[in-house]
Amino acid sequence: MSLLKNIFEGNKSSGRIVSFDVVTLRESGMRYVIEYEIVMKEDQAEVSLYGIRFSGNEDRRTLEKRAVCDPKTIIDLLNDSDLLSWDGFHGAHPKNVMDGIMFTLKATVNEGEKIYADGSQNFPRYYRELRDGLSSILS
Numbered sequence: 176m177s178l179l180k181n182i183f184e185g186n187k188s189s190g191r192i193v194s195f196d197v198v199t200l201r202e203s204g205m206r207y208v209i210e211y212e213i214v215m216k217e218d219q220a221e222v223s224l225y226g227i228r229f230s231g232n233e234d235r236r237t238l239e240k241r242a243v244c245d246p247k248t249i250i251d252l253l254n255d256s257d258l259l260s261w262d263g264f265h266g267a268h269p270k271n272v273m274d275g276i277m278f279t280l281k282a283t284v285n286e287g288e289k290i291y292a293d294g295s296q297n298f299p300r301y302y303r304e305l306r307d308g309l310s311s312i313l314s
Contacts (some may be wrong), residue, residue, distance in 0.1 A: 198282040211309045220249040240313045256305035266294025
């Protein structure tokens with residue numbers, strides 16, 4: 176965290192993400208549940224993709240892919256996706272839509288600021304850009 180704090184010191188009040196601890200994006204459809212997880216580890220960002228399987232009464236995460244990258248890459252992606260504006264988003268399932276994709280996002284950024292968003296076939300602006308950006312990092 177100290178590297179990021181030194182690089183981005185003074186930007187905290189700019190309305191932008193300047194650091195992160197963990198970002199988790201869970202997505203589920205009719206036949207799948209996956210979870211993207213971004214964790215700050217020392218001076219690198221670790222991006223993981225997990226498949227979620229249900230075992231008894233609990234979720235079982237199975238690592239499918241993992242990549243390590245520069246934290247600035249993640250911070251740029253989060254800001255380009257306007258992640259701070261997602262906080263409190265609740266995308267209600269559209270009427271007359273029988274199926275779809277559901278998501279939940281939980282994040283801790285800027286040294287303790289919490290972000291929570293969820294939806295069902297209703298997404299915040301730049302959702303696909305964030306998801307596609309994470310997929311690209313993992314490729």
